[in-house]
Amino acid sequence: MTVENKVERSLFNEVMVPCYNPMEMIPVKGEGARVWDQQGREYIDFAGGIAVSCLGHCHPAMVNAVTEQANKIWHLSNVMTNEPALRLAKKLTDVCFAEKVFFANSGAEANEAALKLARRWAADVHGPEKSEIIAFKQGFHGRTFFTVTVGGQEAYSDGFGPKPGDVTHLPYNDIAALEAHISDRTCAIMMEPLQGEGGIISPTSEFVNTVRELCDKHNALLIFDEVQTGNGRTGNFYAYQGLGVTPDILSTAKSLGGGFPIGAMLTTSELATHLKVGTHGSTYGGNPLACAVAEAVVDVVSQPETLAGVKEREALFRDGLTKINDKYQIFSEVRGKGLLLGAALNEEWQGRARDVLVAAGEQGLMVLVAGANVVRFTPSLVITTQEIEEGLSKLDKAIATLV
């Protein structure tokens, strides 16, 4: 304790690259959906490490998996394969359309692999002119230079010199704009099947179906970025399963490791042939420790009870947020799916999402924002009813301090 207490938030400014502005408190312990800071203050966690801690903190299944594997073997590189990676890949192909898996360490890297596969496929099968990537405004796909360029917020990709080329951004949910633009030059469409960072925006059924039809018509690949929506978050194992539209390539990360860094790019056997030996790779990708944890996570999350539980918890959140709204008239709507929810602030409260986050922190509740006008909730998928109720009551108190 004493040693921990010497490490203070002020040290961040001294030794860390200032690309983040973390909260004042420093969490040191977590259990389920509860977290404690250095001073022993307790928090309810509705943030889940940004849709990562899908089984809460220190879930016994994850602790067992990491401990057991830590005593066996940690790392090999891809010069050899390993048992956890093979078992995890098999499980991922069992729970979704995919037949082949490429492991990475993060969402951005999974997306990087997806984009490189699409470009390589197009070059192999159709020739070099088929290189256009279509993506959507407000979309988010990670921070590597290719993925951040495909993401739909120029503020994130500007200022780093020449960008990877032939990337087009269109408005999300705008069928006419897509119909007018897509052509046989289009290599792939990359999209989130529910925009997370962009403000918790669901695609309309017509939009997502039209995207698939237009991809088929123009021989373009459909890439679903399920880094945030995947691994049970929306109540299906992958969100595409609730939309009835199957992509050709799917990227997954965040909740896949439940708090251990791992990402994966999933695809069909046919497409996978285009990433031959030597075309792509990763030193840590498929690391045994990471795969052992992810395997435990997939085992728990893929159980029908866990997925059904997400929908029950969604109902509790929606009920609670509606009651808070009846009291304070702060939200224009509660949107999203499963435990990827956004409470959009109404006219009067525009720009104040961060105020809500800070006030919640003061009451012992961790929430997220998605832009300036949406308070975002991405808690553990197995958060208890009591933790939900406690958290909502803290949110109520937090908002009371703002009105």
Ligand SMILES: *Cc1c(COP(=O)(O)O)cnc(C)c1O
């Ligand atoms: C978080 C996120 C990413 C980036 O994942 P990292 O692990 O931070 O690289 C990519 N796409 C979506 C949709 C995300 O939410």
